[in-house]
Amino acid sequence: MTIQPSRSSASTARGTALVTGATSGLGAEFAHQLASGGYNIVLVARDLARLEAVAADLRSRYGVTAEVLKADLTNVDERAIVEQRLHSADAPISYLVNNAGYGLAQEFESNSIDDEERMLEILATVPLRLSHAVLGGMLSRGSGTVLTVASIAAGAPLGLYSAAKTWPLSFSRWANAQYRHRGLTFTAVAPGFVRTEFHARLGIERADMAPKWMWLDASFVVRSALRSAARGRAVSVPSVRYKLIWALMKVTQPLIMVFVARASRAASANGS
Template sequence: MSNHTAVITGSTAGLGAAFARQLAAQGYDLVLVARDGQRLRMQAESMASQYGVKTSVIVADLVTDDGVAAVQERLADRTNPVHLLVNNAGHGLATDFIDSDLDDERKLLRLHVQTTMELSHTAARAMTRRRGGRIINVASVAGYTPTGTYSAAKSWVINFSKGLHSQLRSSGVTVTALVPGLIRTEFHQRSGIKIKSAKRWMWLDADDVVRQALTANAQGASTCVPARSYQMLTAGLRFMPDSMVQWAVDKRTESPGRGESTEDQPEGSPSAGAEYGDGTAEPTTEAINTVDAYKSAKAKISARSSTKRESQPPTG
């Protein structure tokens, strides 16, 4: 039986479920956290039966103080220490900021920012006392784009995780921001967000993403951007004008009432409210093409400038 325990929030679907499977396969005992008690208990029973690990559940709504406190109590337990915390719980909003209900905006920030901070704080204190531990905070490539509340929250998660990693690494604690792109999960369906014309190769597999995240965290990395295409994207975004990023978002994401196009989604995917993207970057579905177009435009400008210089007569 394992002597290591992992706490996973948002464990019943998407990346959270993939983390649960892979950590159980590694022999971790699991503390599974979600709002749906029935689904949570079924998952715990399945993990215990299939992998022979100990499982327990915390039924909690992590946009409430009581829900967060229940998880903090487990993280602070000195007799049954937690060795790995995965802050995965999250959701998006399908409306523009001014069209959103203010309470919904508060809940999004509460879950992605405040809850992540509070759970990380409790876990980090317990882990530094033991001189060892691991934290993975699920962010998104959207965090590199100035495209709204969700991207702002994920930007905070990335920078918070990198800063905390620097502060704690001498204490034997590794903090990693997982920064994926589009993933085949239930995220967009639950959030009511539709993705238009995303190419097949842009969709990532949840198990692959989790495998890379666990490897990066075990190796002491502060960030993990799965897939070379998204690594290229995050590098290119640093040089891309905000207006171009916003154009890509408007072109490739869709809220209810804005149309029904779902062409070019992966084969076998649902047409409306596709089941993809837990913790992902819906603004980046056209991003690779956008980066390529930007590079191409720069190359043409550079070539014209070079030709012009060569055509000028020598001086002196």
């Protein structure tokens, strides 16, 4: 479904950006900031009513074209529709934001393997496939941006979520080096705690997760990420506080892993 703009047109836009997980949180903020910067938008998410509401708001505020694609990206057939849209030569995508994702509230051993596998798919396989789908067209045009949401959690051993979020960091570093000389940039944004619906969906109170000083506004995170992408940076870590935490985590990660391993062995010994 496409919502036509009330003013301006695709011919005067900077290009078209496709944003996944676009109905709330960082995804909605990416859509708004890209639209305010002159991009037409393709919104991808599972909730059609919310998609249409966001699209109508973008049209009203910024006069851009807002196209809606309802899709569960872990569903092969529905994901194929999004991949086909990314392949389009008639209405090319010049900016891809891989934002869709979620976490699981329980520990690894308490979750079903199917739930863990679906989370891994949405955090790693989906951005892999969508990035590959848009790549050919971007290369033929000699320009394009792929921005993928990672996490500061990728720097710490915190289960499958953390492990999966290392993928966009590694991939973006490689892809940015591989394709930047051909006009394409790849950026992974690694925010810390952000004020969105993410933790509420897990049934976790913000106060239980981290102190107030560690929480960032979605608008700031997105501005920082878009600025980093415009400068061709492979990784964006928003805010000085998280840059310091990121640096500290790199130094202390081996010690943390030793501590986790020892604690695990001790727990096993006490339980046997």
